[in-house]
Amino acid sequence: MNKKFSIDIKTAKQLDEMRKTNQWSWKQLYAYYFGLGVDRADEVSPLDADALRKQVERKRSKDPHTELALSVGDSVEGVIPSSASISYTLSDDEVQTATGQITISKSEFGEDYLTVSDKVVKTLFEHFHLDPRKYELVNYKPTADPKGFKVSATFKRRPETVYDEQIVIKRYTDILNHIGSLAIPKVHQVGTENLLVINFADIHWNKMPHSGFDENYLANFEMMIYQALNEILDSAKKFDISRVAFTLAHDFFQTNDSRGGTKKGTPVSHILGYRDMFDIGSRILATCVAMVGRHYMVDCYYVMANHDEDSGWHVSRELKLLFKDSPSINIIVDSMPFHYIEWGSTLVELKHANLKGGKAHSSMAVTAREAWGRTKYHYSVGGHLHGEYVTKEKDGLVAMGSRALSDTDEWHMLEGYVGNLRGIQAYVISSRGGLKATLNSNI
Numbered sequence: 001m002n003k004k005f006s007i008d009i010k011t012a013k014q015l016d017e018m019r020k021t022n023q024w025s026w027k028q029l030y031a032y033y034f035g036l037g038v039d040r041a042d043e044v045s046p047l048d049a050d051a052l053r054k055q056v057e058r059k060r061s062k063d064p065h066t067e068l069a070l071s072v073g074d075s076v077e078g079v080i081p082s083s084a085s086i087s088y089t090l091s092d093d094e095v096q097t098a099t100g101q102i103t104i105s106k107s108e109f110g111e112d113y114l115t116v117s118d119k120v121v122k123t124l125f126e127h128f129h130l131d132p133r134k135y136e137l138v139n140y141k142p143t144a145d146p147k148g149f150k151v152s153a154t155f156k157r158r159p160e161t162v163y164d165e166q167i168v169i170k171r172y173t174d175i176l177n178h179i180g181s182l183a184i185p186k187v188h189q190v191g192t193e194n195l196l197v198i199n200f201a202d203i204h205w206n207k208m209p210h211s212g213f214d215e216n217y218l219a220n221f222e223m224m225i226y227q228a229l230n231e232i233l234d235s236a237k238k239f240d241i242s243r244v245a246f247t248l249a250h251d252f253f254q255t256n257d258s259r260g261g262t263k264k265g266t267p268v269s270h271i272l273g274y275r276d277m278f279d280i281g282s283r284i285l286a287t288c289v290a291m292v293g294r295h296y297m298v299d300c301y302y303v304m305a306n307h308d309e310d311s312g313w314h315v316s317r318e319l320k321l322l323f324k325d326s327p328s329i330n331i332i333v334d335s336m337p338f339h340y341i342e343w344g345s346t347l348v349e350l351k352h353a354n355l356k357g358g359k360a361h362s363s364m365a366v367t368a369r370e371a372w373g374r375t376k377y378h379y380s381v382g383g384h385l386h387g388e389y390v391t392k393e394k395d396g397l398v399a400m401g402s403r404a405l406s407d408t409d410e411w412h413m414l415e416g417y418v419g420n421l422r423g424i425q426a427y428v429i430s431s432r433g434g435l436k437a438t439l440n441s442n443i
Helices: 009-022 026-033 038-043 046-062 066-073 106-114 118-128 165-181 217-238 274-293 309-322 369-374 410-415
Strands: 085-091 094-104 135-145 148-157 194-199 241-249 298-303 329-332 338-343 346-351 377-382 398-401 423-430 434-442
Touching: 009 026, 009 046, 026 038, 026 046, 094 118, 118 135, 118 148, 194 217, 194 338, 194 346, 217 274, 217 423, 217 434, 241 274, 241 309, 241 346, 274 298, 274 309, 274 329, 298 309, 298 338, 298 346, 309 329, 338 369, 346 369, 346 423, 377 423, 377 434
Parallel strands: 194 241, 241 298, 298 329, 346 377, 377 398
Antiparallel strands: 085 094, 094 148, 135 148, 194 423, 338 346, 423 434
């Protein structure tokens, strides 16, 4: 039905009293109010019923007589009737803070009132008519009163975080809608000039930053990932991109498994447990792959790394199943620690630079002997070092490494690995002339 409506304070009060008097559900009240008849309440959607509930509760919270009416009409065990004085502040029709006093019975609570006991907190939430999932108690002050004990309390709305399932769903919906509305159309063609190598390395999703974090840290970092990748895609508009190579794993995850460490078992700082990290992280990575696949033919390569050798492999396999029917997305997962891409006169290696020999070592000339011989330009693209580098050409090979989007954690701080710029980097490779441009998305 999805009616758009607005009610005044008087109507809200009348509807609320009618619902309580008749012991109606919100669906029944909605059906009555919009003339369907209470017997047709089952036809009302939960969203419509909830919209009416929110309207009634918001308008009632603005009514100066609401506090008294609520305390008398909805008595709470242990609270002396008509003892409440509660005020609400609103923003965008949502209660942001609630401040007030109630008098509680000494016989009911005993000395519990002196501390913020679970029983007292539960009573406060009930009497303030607030949902403990959405609000938190930030101030509590008990004083003696002739009738019992007077309690002053203040609640504030909890910040929305990534852990709220509905927020997560809405975020992904908004992101995917945004992707669909971008000006760059889908491109399903091959044979033009340039290859775009997006070195999506060292994201370290779920890392605990040395500087500390709040409830919004992971949600903000998630949005930072999308914004950085979108900036790379925007920068690529000026080039004639035929195909994209996109790296998976490559230390996308902070931990390798439920033990909370790297592949070798070294403990590392992290925020969420493994299952939550993998669940949210896999959806983030799927969104990133979809963002690229909306514009270009893309090959996504699993790149073995030291933090997420196993978790990265599993998420890559998951993505392979997810995008198995996509005409533009190809997921490449195998047990090799590196990949070679022959693009015209250029040979590109994708690897994590934790491998033996580090950033300057490559076995391309041996393990890809024929492709090496056919090509003129040779590049090894790595990660791991969390900083941009381009080595001096040696024996026909140039090694390149990208910046990391991840934050500084305790280990990096103690070891002095600080100060590098954060971001994502990509490379435009010409089929005829090797490296043409480096694209940056800096934070």
